[in-house]
Amino acid sequence: MPQTILAEVVSIEAATDFVNIVKLKPLIPAPFKAGQYLQIVLSDEDKRIFSIASAPNAELIELHIGAGPDDAYPRGALDHMSVNREVILEVGLGDAFLQHESTRPIILMAGGTGFSYTKSIADHLVHIESVNPVILYWGVKDETALYAKTEMETWAASYPNLQFIPVVENPSADWQGKTGFVHKAVMDDIASLAEYDIYLAGPFKMAGIARDDFIKHGAIKEHLYADAFAFI
Ligand SMILES: Cc1cc2nc3c(=O)[nH]c(=O)nc-3n(C[C@H](O)[C@H](O)[C@H](O)COP(=O)(O)OP(=O)(O)OC[C@H]3O[C@@H](n4cnc5c(N)ncnc54)[C@H](O)[C@@H]3O)c2cc1C
Structure with missing residues (x-):
């Protein structure tokens, strides 16, 4: 309530x-x-x-x-x-909160300030000492938007079952990491999303496109969580 x-x-x-x-x-x-x-x-x-x-x-x-x-x-x-x-x-x-009882691996996917939502779940997973494998993808338009990159790299380095993957849509010449739309990076990395619980937040357009593409890529609709779905 x-x-x-x-x-x-x-x-x-x-x-x-x-x-x-x-x-x-x-x-x-x-x-x-x-x-x-x-x-x-x-x-x-x-x-x-x-x-x-x-x-x-x-x-x-x-x-x-x-x-x-x-x-x-x-x-x-x-x-x-x-x-x-x-x-x-x-x-x-909101209904897109962490499902505590699930033992499935977790993808947290943020577009831009959608990072806020994933950060709450990420911090909580550490707090409850979750053993589920977790990958946090954070997609941004350019590197300057990765305001918590160092914090998240430290977070991932501290816990063996956590991974942090930043994805820059329009990278500078210096950017060494993944590029393009964040949900495409997820699909490039993972052959089938069938076994994952996927939590996502970001621009409404991203949420809609990612939902459709992820389902085509094996994701189970009931294991896709985003409050944006209620608004689009
Ligand atoms: C329940 C709820 C909570 C919200 N909470 C917040 C909040 O706490 N703070 C806040 O600022 N806003 C919030 N919003 C509003 C909304 O989530 C933001 O407007 C959105 O996250 C803004 O993203 P951005 O401009 O930072 O992303 P952008 O910089 O526009 O995009 C970031 C990345 O998203 C992906 N992306 C963007 N567009 C597309 C596309 N068309 N196709 C595929 N991928 C795309 C790309 O990877 C891109 O690099 C909330 C909305 C809802 C419904």
Whole structure:
């Protein structure tokens, strides 16, 4: 059940020219599952959706908000928050949360700021000492958008069953890694997706295309999880 809580804004920091990382301290415990989202309540009629980037056990709730100068929806949410201000949140929304009982290998696939969603699940898998093999693919338009690359490389290096694979759509001449659309990189690497639980977030177009292509590539529809599916 979603719960309405008050939280204090602890920090708002630019991770890139486009992405701000917001940290919030809930004034009462904020129950949610890894992979769920929240709404920032601007008014009764205006509630703005963002994935929760932190794991449920974390002290602070973390959000990664992508906002260009003309993106009124996320910009309005950012304008609503300032350090030390209290904001109203509705937490524990969405159905694309981690399936704890599953023993299947896991693919976490993020497009751009969809990384936030995968980060919550990734952190939680470490917290619960999951033994399921996990591959986190993070697709971005260019390298500057990989604001947590070093953190995720350290994450993967620390746990033998975890892998992190960044994928850059329009790479610079210096880029050594995978290129193109992130879901294509997944399909290039893995011959059949039949045995995987796949959790994905990112642009709606990506979610729709990846769902169709992944099913053709063997993925089982019931093992594909994305809240974007409810919006497209
Ligand atoms: C439940 C929910 C929660 C949300 N939470 C957040 C949030 O926390 N923060 C936030 O900023 N937004 C959020 N959004 C909005 C939405 O997810 C973002 O607009 C989206 O992630 C923005 O991605 P981007 O612009 O960073 O990706 P882009 O930079 O546009 O794309 C990143 C990568 O995605 C892939 N991709 C993009 N387009 C295509 C395509 N047409 N075909 C194939 N692959 C493609 C490519 O690999 C590309 O490099 C949320 C939406 C919903 C429904």
